[in-house]
Amino acid sequence: MKADVPGKTGLGIGEVALVPVRLAMGLIDAPLRWLQRVAGISGMAAFFLMPNMLIFGIFILLPFFINFAYSMTGSTALFLSDRTFVGSEQYARLFDCRNYLDPNTCAEDTFWTAVANTGWFVIIQVTLMIVVSLVTALILNRELAARSFWRAVFFFPVLLSPVVVGLIWKWILQRQGLLNFSLYGFGFEPYTWLNDRNWAFAATVGVSIWAHMGFYTLILLAGLQAIPKDLYEAAEMDGTRPARAFWRITMPLLAPNLLVVVVLVLIKAVQIFDEVYVLTGGGPGTSTLYLTQYIYETGFAAQLRNPGLAAAASILMGVVLVVLTLLQLGLSRSSEKKGARK
Amino acid sequence: MRKTRTLLAALAVGLLTSTAxxxxxxxxxxxxxxxxxxxxxxxxxxxxxxxxxxxxxxxxxxxxxxxxxxxxxxxxxxxxxxxxxxxxxxxxxxxxxxxxxxxxxxxxxxxxxxxxxxxxxxxxxxxxxxxxxxTLTGGFANKTLFDQAGIAIPGPNATWDDWAKASKEVAASQQVPFPMVIDRSGHRIAGPSISYGANFMGADGKPAPLDEGAKTFLTKFVGWVEDGTMSKDVWVSAGGSTYRAGIEDFVNGQVPFYYSGSWQVPQLSTKIGTNFDWVATGSPCGPAACTGMPxxxxxxxxxxxxxxxxxxxxxxxxxxxxxxxxxxxxxxxxxxxxxxxxxGLDFKTDDAQAKAALDIFVKATTTSSDIAKKMPGWFWSDTVYAALVSRVGQAAAGEMKLDEAFARIDTDIAAKVKDSGR
CATH class of the missing domain: 3.40.190.10 (Periplasmic binding protein-like II)
Known part of the structure; x- marks a missing residue:
């Protein structure tokens, strides 16, 4: 504290804490200056980026290339060196189809069923997730009684492990589960929800929204709170209706957060696996079999595993994800440019 | 000194990370x-x-x-x-x-x-x-439910049809959800298929295409799932080759007949206790055998x-x-x-039902067919079981017709044989 008082001498706690930092900086100062002389300013940028790039390279790029290499090999052996090069055979097997809209005409029918299921899941779940998260964020942004409590309530499922989420909902939805118990109490006949293709699919959509919406609500809530209140006050003074204020003020200013949410929800939806695997195991039949489960079962859980086919499917899934993300970013940039021109 | 420190640090890291x-x-x-x-x-x-x-x-x-x-x-x-x-x-x-x-x-x-x-x-x-x-696959009957329904438990040479008929009558009389349940496993439906004349092994030691014996039992089985004779919960509410046991329904007195195997006896003894009487039944018969799967x-x-x-x-x-x-x-x-x-053995249990069940399973080993006995030592048995459970599961869920399921079982197995390079 003494050091904070002007005119006083001696070391305060803050100063003492800074001593090791200053010592370290002193030590690295000379080598960094030397490096800057040798590499130049642009070289220094590359130097500071290197640790991050190294981690990215080892944990993202390298596995990607290894995965790609696997997709070009055959046999059930695990090690790449024990596998035989088959070129694009695994991809050809995945695309061996008379009619892509009818999985039964494909050599790998379960792959195309998983693709179709994932497509429907993404369309329905992403739309609902964004709507539900946005509505929840709008409600939680209002002056509510016990607002902090409600925010915690909506965020709580995010803290649960996906396996726990799957088990909780399985106990609710199974034949002798809580839902049927409640229905029976009201005089309704119990129903086997998870044996019904449509209900099982709806359950996977609903459960995944319940489990993750808290996170996206939080992002949107942060965006809503960053919108200056005086904009709404000015609109109100001008007699703007609430719906118009929502479309003309809230939505445009929330767009950056919304874009982040859309990209994250989309990626997460395509990757859906754990809670569904526990809840339905992909059933009934293959009605809730999604791409990630197909890849997992083909590469790891099936009797006589086929890592090459699983790798090829995962590469295709990665390509779709990259295309979708780029498309969204492109659309967002073009709308930003249009907005700037106006 | 620095060398020693480096060595010690490396050793510590090695010890911490090693799983060997x-x-x-x-x-x-x-x-x-x-x-x-x-x-x-x-x-x-x-x-x-x-x-x-x-x-x-x-x-x-x-x-x-x-x-x-x-x-x-x-x-x-x-x-x-x-x-x-x-x-x-x-x-x-x-x-x-x-x-x-x-x-x-x-x-x-x-x-x-x-x-x-x-x-x-x-x-x-x-x-x-x-x-x-x-182990040997085989059935268990809820004797209390049969007794309460006034229906005799089918005898040792009863067929699968006899069991289906009797179990249906018991389920209707006692108002339980399903008459029968079989664990969701290819292994479990392979035994009854053999009883209907199936032989999964080809002359060259590789898997043979599904024969009439297998198709007959599997057709019967899918029909039972569709008409509610067999529990839908176990076979329909899961996908792929996911394993689901039917033991919970049997333990909770929800099903008169459960087809699983001898390894369930200790669990049945512990979980059922004195809640109701149960007996092991051996494997129901088909036209070719009355075999379980060892x-x-x-x-x-x-x-x-x-x-x-x-x-x-x-x-x-x-x-x-x-x-x-x-x-x-x-x-x-x-x-x-x-x-x-x-x-001889003296099983350490006071549960007379468990002892009797074990005796029945020991006796049932004598009726295992030669084909069933060969299956555990056959390289391709798990491949066949996996294909059976996935495709029969799809047919039971109404996703594909039986003919398509049979064709898919054959192509799935053929693809695995090709992938393995054997």
């Missing part, structure tokens, strides 16, 4: 259906007292870990030193040959020779381990062990006649040890 067993450590990967994990722990504690230099670590894991994760570990040349597994033949190239390591190889041949081929590569005389239990779990040594001599000592101890007898009697399992079987 240390000298004197023997790691056993074990899963349990009932109380056998506790029995095994007790036996191994005694072993460690007799052999203070060997530290045996018993890792109790879920069956799914053994089924899904162990094969990947083995492919990578990793894994425990000993494991309890059911996929014995397909992974046999990863098992350690104990023949030069055990104290008396002839003792092993005499007492465990009958099943030795189930767990060794084709054409070898390797001693890979021993069966901790012999099988079981084996304890095998893994060839990637760093301590093969210690592993052999542990295996020798567990294979001892007195230890094998105690394990079977306390865990209520059918033993594989020839000497133990010949001298």
């Amino acid at each position: 067993a240390l000298a004197g450590d023997v790691r056993v990967m074990w899963y349990s259906d009932g109380v056998e994990g506790e029995v095994m722990k007790d036996l191994l504690d005694r072993f460690m007292k007799e052999n203070p230099g060997i530290n045996v670590i018993l890792d109790n894991v879920a069956y799914a870990v053994v089924r899904d994760q162990l094969p990947v570990q083995l492919e990578a040349g990793e894994g425990p030193d000993i494991a309890r597994v059911t996929g014995l033949k397909a992974l046999s190239n990863h098992w350690l040959d104990l023949r030069p390591l055990v104290a008396d190889a002839a003792y092993w041949d005499t007492n465990f020779g009958e099943q030795a081929d189930w767990m060794r590569p084709d054409g070898s005389n390797q001693i890979s381990g021993f069966m901790t239990q012999i 099988g079981g779990a084996g304890l095998v040594a893994i060839k990637y062990t760093k301590n093969p001599k210690d592993v052999a000592k542990v295996m020798d101890y567990l294979a001892r006649e007195d230890i094998a007898k105690e394990f079977a009697e306390r865990s209520l399992f059918l033993p594989a040890h020839k000497g133990v079987i010949e001298k």
Whole structure:
């Protein structure tokens, strides 16, 4: 504290804490200056980026290339060196189809069923997730009684492990589960929800929204709170209706957060696996079999595993994800440019 | 000084990150259906007292870990030193040959020779381990439900149709949700298929296309699921080759007839207690046989062990006649040890129903068909089971017609054979 008082001498706690930092900086100062002389300013940028790039390279790029290499090999052996090069055979097997809209005409029918299921899941779940998260964020942004409590309530499922989420909902939805118990109490006949293709699919959509919406609500809530209140006050003074204020003020200013949410929800939806695997195991039949489960079962859980086919499917899934993300970013940039021109 | 510090740091990091067993450590990967994990722990504690230099670590894991994760570990040349597994033949190239390591190889041949081929590569005389239990698939009937309905439990030569008819009458009378349930497993429906004349093995040792016998039973089975004779919960509410047991429905008195196997006896005894009376029924008959599927779990040594001599000592101890007898009697399992079987067992349970059930399963082993007996030692059996359960599951869920399912079973198996390069 003494050091904070002007005119006083001696070391305060803050100063003492800074001593090791200053010592370290002193030590690295000379080598960094030397490096800057040798590499130049642009070289220094590359130097500071290197640790991050190294981690990215080892944990993202390298596995990607290894995965790609696997997709070009055959046999059930695990090690790449024990596998035989088959070129694009695994991809050809995945695309061996008379009619892509009818999985039964494909050599790998379960792959195309998983693709179709994932497509429907993404369309329905992403739309609902964004709507539900946005509505929840709008409600939680209002002056509510016990607002902090409600925010915690909506965020709580995010803290649960996906396996726990799957088990909780399985106990609710199974034949002798809580839902049927409640229905029976009201005089309704119990129903086997998870044996019904449509209900099982709806359950996977609903459960995944319940489990993750808290996170996206939080992002949107942060965006809503960053919108200056005086904009709404000015609109109100001008007699703007609430719906118009929502479309003309809230939505445009929330767009950056919304874009982040859309990209994250989309990626997460395509990757859906754990809670569904526990809840339905992909059933009934293959009605809730999604791409990630197909890849997992083909590469790891099936009797006589086929890592090459699983790798090829995962590469295709990665390509779709990259295309979708780029498309969204492109659309967002073009709308930003249009907005700037106006 | 700096060198010493670097070396010590490297050693510390190595110790912290290493999962390999240390000298004197023997790691056993074990899963349990009932109380056998506790029995095994007790036996191994005694072993460690007799052999203070060997530290045996018993890792109790879920069956799914053994089924899904162990094969990947083995492919990578990793894994425990000993494991309890059911996929014995397909992974046999990863098992350690104990023949030069055990104290008396002839003792092993005499007492465990009958099943030795189930767990060794084709054409070898390797001693890979021993069966901790012999299992046989078979049925269980809820006697109380049958008695209350006033319907006689079908006799030993009753067919699957007889059982379906009787169970339906009981379910209707007692207002339980389903008459019958079979575990969701290809292994479980393979036995009844053989009873209907199926032979999954081709003349060349590779899988044969589905024959009329298999198709007849599978058609009957899918029909039963569709009309509600067979539980939809177990077969329809899961996908792919996911395993689902029907035991909970039987234990809760929700189904008159449950088709599973001898390994369920300890669980049924513990979970049902005196809630209701139940009996083992053996396997219902088809036109060709009244067979269950033999099988079981084996304890095998893994060839990637760093301590093969210690592993052999542990295996020798567990294979001892007195230890094998105690394990079977306390865990209520059918033993594989020839000497133990010949001298008889005194199962340690006060539950007369469990004792009677075990006797019925012992008796039922005599009616197992030759084809069923060959299945556990056949490399492709698990491949066939996986294809059966996935495609029959889809047909039962109404996703594809039976003819399509049959065609898919054949193409799935053919693709696996091609992928394996065998």
